Amino acid sequence: xxxxxxxxxxxxxxxxxxxxxYTRGExxxxxxxxxxNPRPQILNRTHYSELEEDVTDRLWSVFGTAVHNIFESHAxxxxxxxxxxxxxxxxxTISGAIDVQKSNEDGTIQVVDYKVTSVWKIIYSVMKGVxxxxxxxxxxxxxxxxxxxxxxxxxxLTIIAVLRDWKESDKDRKGSDYPESPIMAIxxxxxxxxxxxxYVKDRVEFHQSAEFSHMTGEELPLCEDDERxxxxxxxxxxxxxxxxxxxxxxxxxxxxxxxDNKSGMLIEERKSEPIRCMRYCHAxxxxxxxxxxxxxx
Numbered sequence: 001x002x003x004x005x006x007x008x009x010x011x012x013x014x015x016x017x018x019x020x021x022y023t024r025g026e027x028x029x030x031x032x033x034x035x036x037n038p039r040p041q042i043l044n045r046t047h048y049s050e051l052e053e054d055v056t057d058r059l060w061s062v063f064g065t066a067v068h069n070i071f072e073s074h075a076x077x078x079x080x081x082x083x084x085x086x087x088x089x090x091x092x093t094i095s096g097a098i099d100v101q102k103s104n105e106d107g108t109i110q111v112v113d114y115k116v117t118s119v120w121k122i123i124y125s126v127m128k129g130v131x132x133x134x135x136x137x138x139x140x141x142x143x144x145x146x147x148x149x150x151x152x153x154x155x156x157l158t159i160i161a162v163l164r165d166w167k168e169s170d171k172d173r174k175g176s177d178y179p180e181s182p183i184m185a186i187x188x189x190x191x192x193x194x195x196x197x198x199y200v201k202d203r204v205e206f207h208q209s210a211e212f213s214h215m216t217g218e219e220l221p222l223c224e225d226d227e228r229x230x231x232x233x234x235x236x237x238x239x240x241x242x243x244x245x246x247x248x249x250x251x252x253x254x255x256x257x258x259x260d261n262k263s264g265m266l267i268e269e270r271k272s273e274p275i276r277c278m279r280y281c282h283a284x285x286x287x288x289x290x291x292x293x294x295x296x297x
Contacts, residue, residue, distance in 0.1 A: 001051040001282070009055060017055040021065050024095055025084050031096035031145070034203040035137040037227045038210035039220045043283035046214075051282045060164065064116040067162055068099060071114055078103055079112075085145045089204045098142050108155035111142050116162045119170075122184070123177045126161075131188050133226060135159055137199075139188050144196040157188040222289050228274035236268045271297075 005014045024030035033041060044051065068082075075081035084097040100112035115135070125132050143154040166182035191199075210221050235255035236245035246265065249255040255267045277290045284290045 001048055001053055004052060004054045006054050007056060014055045017058045017062055019062075021062075025086065025097075026093065027086060027095035028092040029094050029204070029207060031094070031138055031141045034094060034200075034207060035134060035141060037221065037223045038207045039223055039287065039289070040281050040283045042210060042214050042220060043286050047283065047286050050286075053282065060116065063164070064114075067116050068114050071160070072099065075100065085149045087145060087148050089200060090208065092204055092208065094200075094204065096142050096145050098146070101146065104155065106155075108153045109146055109150075110156040110158060111139055111146060111154055112158045112160060113139060113142070114160050114162070116164055119163050119165050119179060122161060122163060122179050126186050131159075131186060136188050140191045140196050141200060141203075143190060144193070144200050147193060154190065157190050159186040159188060160184075161186055219288070223277075225274075227276070229276040229280075230274045231272055233272045234270040236270055237262075237265055238268055239265055 003018045009017070024033065072081040080101040080103070082097060082099060083101065084095055086093055086095045088094075098111060099114050102110040102112060104110060113135075121132060139157040139159070143157060146152060146154050161184050163179060163182045163184075166179060171178055171180065206221070212218075213220055232250065235249045235252050237247050237249070237255050237259050238245040245268070247255075247258055248270075249258065252267065252269070259265055259267060274290070274293060277284050277287070277293065281287070281290070
């Protein structure tokens with residue numbers, strides 16, 4: 001992959017941002033890879049020499065790594081930091097690096113993970129009672145690793161979320177859903193072991209099947225809507241010449257009800273868009289699924 005510096009950042013900054021810190025160790029797949037769809041991973045690998053990434057695109061990834069390093073450097077004997085565990089599943093070695101394992105007095109372990117994220121994610125998932133899907137998948141996968149490899153029971157899953165765009169001034173202005181603090185602890189649902197075990201085996205088989213499809217020239221599995229970060233269409237009520245909407249609704253019926261008896265306004269449909277594909281997936285130019293989306297717009 002070619003690394004660019006389009007904004008002419010100083011060499012020390014550009015070098016720091018261009019460093020690759022991720023490793024899955026001596027394994028076929030990591031937990032992070034297994035919970036994701038294999039399509040972008042295979043396409044990225046196949047077209048790696050043709051891909052391009054600017055150093056600025058790596059800012060938040062590097063920032064997240066720095067936060068991890070700071071927190072992990074202060075772990076005491078009660079907290080085991082950054083242990084990578086390995087397990088064999090269906091002929092593959094899989095691995096996962098767990099940020100923190102907290103030992104409890106009863107001999108159980110609490111799995112803790114650090115996430116640098118946005119206020120938006122907290123408001124539209126956690127604060128509404130539905131923690132991020134990938135967080136749940138990843139942490140339950142880690143719990144499976146701990147119990148399988150170390151034969152120690154996991155009793156709790158926790159995310160320590162650092163909100164990179166939190167503002168004190170927005171706390172009172174934006175209502176009760178706005179987080180009270182720029183850093184917060186979020187407990188996730190812990191699945192029973194059988195559910196976790198079935199999920200792990202299913203994901204390994206899914207990725208192995210995708211690799212076989214790639215080897216035989218067959219179509220790769222399609223990314224699901226949530227894997228593409230597909231936003232649902234929205235309906236904005238606005239004045240014809242204004243860019244900013246008066247209100248935005250999830251359904252046309254809600255927008256029409258709001259528009260009733262209001263003159264000089266219209267409803268603008270904002271179509272759904274796969275955010276990940278459009279902005280964050282390096283493989284998108286080589287993806288038949290994304291091409292089909294673009295052709296159908």
